[in-house]
Amino acid sequence: xxxxxxxxxxxxxxxxxxxxxxxxxxxxxxxxxxxxxxxxxxxxxxxxxxxxxxxxxxxxxxxxxxxxxxxxxxxxxxxxxxxxxxxxxxxxxxxxxxxxxxxxxxxxxxxxx
Amino acid sequence: xxxxxxxxxxxxxxxxxxxxxxxxxxxxxxxxxxxxxxxxxxxxxxxxxxxxxxxxxxxxxxxxxxxxxxxxxxxxxxxxxxxxxxxxxxxxxxxxxxxxxxxxxxxxxxxxxx
Numbered sequence: 001x002x003x004x005x006x007x008x009x010x011x012x013x014x015x016x017x018x019x020x021x022x023x024x025x026x027x028x029x030x031x032x033x034x035x036x037x038x039x040x041x042x043x044x045x046x047x048x049x050x051x052x053x054x055x056x057x058x059x060x061x062x063x064x065x066x067x068x069x070x071x072x073x074x075x076x077x078x079x080x081x082x083x084x085x086x087x088x089x090x091x092x093x094x095x096x097x098x099x100x101x102x103x104x105x106x107x108x109x110x111x112x113x
Numbered sequence: 114x115x116x117x118x119x120x121x122x123x124x125x126x127x128x129x130x131x132x133x134x135x136x137x138x139x140x141x142x143x144x145x146x147x148x149x150x151x152x153x154x155x156x157x158x159x160x161x162x163x164x165x166x167x168x169x170x171x172x173x174x175x176x177x178x179x180x181x182x183x184x185x186x187x188x189x190x191x192x193x194x195x196x197x198x199x200x201x202x203x204x205x206x207x208x209x210x211x212x213x214x215x216x217x218x219x220x221x222x223x224x225x226x227x
Binding site for chain 1: 216219
């Protein structure tokens with residue numbers, strides 16, 4: 001499975017957009033990019049996923065570069081409740097590996113007033 | 114939807130005792146996962162079930178660990194005998210198998226073995 005590289009930490013001002021980068025230069029054609037986050041003392045929470053195209057939902061936007069070697073998670077208007085560890089994960093949809101998400105260290109995002 | 118429900122929320126036990134962690138997945142989900150989180154190793158997949166059948170238990174650390182899913186609405190993770198190094202937060206997650214369906218995690222059981 002492809003590995004990802006994320007900055008260990010980021011600060012963001014409340015109300016501003018938070019742009020979280022992720023490098024996955026060895027990603028394969030059948031691997032999706034997933035983003036989860038973990039707020040302190042809670043279980044990981046799914047945010048968004050994509051394969052090639054940019055994706056948007058009520059929580060965030062996912063921008064994937066054309067060569068698929070990197071992506072950016074965008075939280076459009078960060079709030080204090082967005083303070084969490086954000087995980088970028090790549091995973092194929094093959095039967096053997098489905099659901100076997102490999103969580104790395106993630107990015108600790110702190111949203112400040 | 115109540116989400117994935119885990120119990121107990123906290124468990125403190127002495128070394129050598131049996132520990133049983135419980136999980137109720139989201140109704141209608143057909144896949145269930147047990148993860149463990151520690152500071153040293155982060156989040157690790159222990160085992161996952163599809164339609165109540167264990168599919169991959171390669172992450173189970175040793176024979177002291179066992180997991181069962183007797184029906185679609187209940188799973189247990191048992192540690193017998195427990196050891197201090199088993200101290201961690203154990204998460205259960207469920208999902209609909211197929212496509213890119215995301216995992217929905219419970220809030221975990223914090224296990225402390227003294």
